[in-house]
Amino acid sequence: MHAAEEIKTFLQKTKGRRGVRIPDYFPDLNLFYASARHHMSRREESGLTDQEGFRLRKMGKTDFFARKRLVIQDKNNTPKYRMVVRFSDRDICCQIAYAMAEGDMIVCAAYLHELPKYGVTMGLTNYAAAYSTGLLLAHRLLNKFGLDKVHEGQVEVTGDDFNVESINGQPGAFTGYLDAGRDRTTTGNRVFGALKGAVGGGLPIPHSAKRFPGYDPESKEFNAEVHCKHIMGVKVSEYMSFLLEEDEDELPVGGGRGCTENSTVSTALWNTVKYKIIKISLYSFVAKCKSFHFQSGRQTVTSFKSRLKTFLFDSAYS
Template sequence: MAHGPRYKMAFRRRREGKTDYRARYKMVETGKSRLVVRITTYHVISQIINVGMDGDETLVSAHSKQLQKMGWLGGTSNTAAAYLTGYLCGKRALKAGIEEAVLDIGLRPAIRGSKVFAALKGAVDAGLKVPHGESVLPDESRIRGEHIKEYAESLDEEERKKRFSRYLERGLSPEDLPEHFEEIKNRIDEEV
């Protein structure tokens, strides 16, 4: 006669909704480094991670807050910031001798054109080899912030000041976002 509970308790991170162990196992099985992209409320984090015997080892990391130190005046969690963070991570990975990785989006849904895929496009444009389908990547115009520029131009002055107060406080006109994006991208090329 068997004694004890008849159920098996799931791992803590599974219960908390933080880890899909089946997907993680498949990724770890490839033996390749993982390009881990995480989007928080205010920031984008992009890392190259290997699985080690004592847990995951972060080899290269880029955080959208680091973009501000390079002169970025836009938001740190928008699509443009996600791309630039991925681009910075990709450049740092190549400098560290890492040439390929597999994308790890965690528990985020794979939505075509999302910030996660903007970060992926940034890493790929930097030269990192990451298997992906072109259809999931956001449009170039969206990454550069052309839609924000068009929206800002459609508003009257009072509404523009209200909607883009943070941009204006930092000294960036929303109409200048595409040019500012290119400026920061070039700065990443120079510094890394």
């Protein structure tokens, strides 16, 4: 008789009886335990388990195995900050967050749709755009806490591995940990482009160069030049030039013309974007705002904040 059938027969015969012991029906107790384990394994394989999964896990939004290790505090009441990177079809979201009982609290955020304000209007989902979004997040966060003058980060983009070091007698750097979510952390993933941008901006996020473009797993060597080409958008430029010469039918529908027209100035374009992000900050024009007052009775607080942001951006480029 099969193990599952034995247990089923035992439960049917002993239903409603009191004082029935397992060894009376199974003289060999180890045999009963083996039968029970086999029965439960069959239930797990068929999905008949009693425990309900987490809602966000069933929706495919959260990896709770990783989240448990990312939110646990190294010291009581000391939050562990995470650099959350999420991708959609048309946007990249980079946030600095920490976990609380009521949910995640966002300290600072930067989005891909902000890059057109810094001069780039196309190619907004590639590796170079992810790097710029992470760079914007780092400079915005350090400026918020007054650390932008202490930890300036990497001034020149070279593609080499860079780590922020603490300075004696100065406040420590703002440390965070990468939260890639459900994305595949493969070599060359854009998640690591945003990570590289944040580290280059002055955030000491623990990482390794093994997942950056340019790392060869066979020789175990890292080529910084290849990584620099990805950061500056040279790889995209070369590919678009190749399609323009070899096969124009493979050009992207709708955006192919604009990409090919700007393929030769890709490096200069992204250099300009990174320069504006480093030198120009949204919250660094307080001196220019002394004459900018809230008009009581004429506008709401929301419209005032919107008008103030527009004023700051106009002041930055004037």
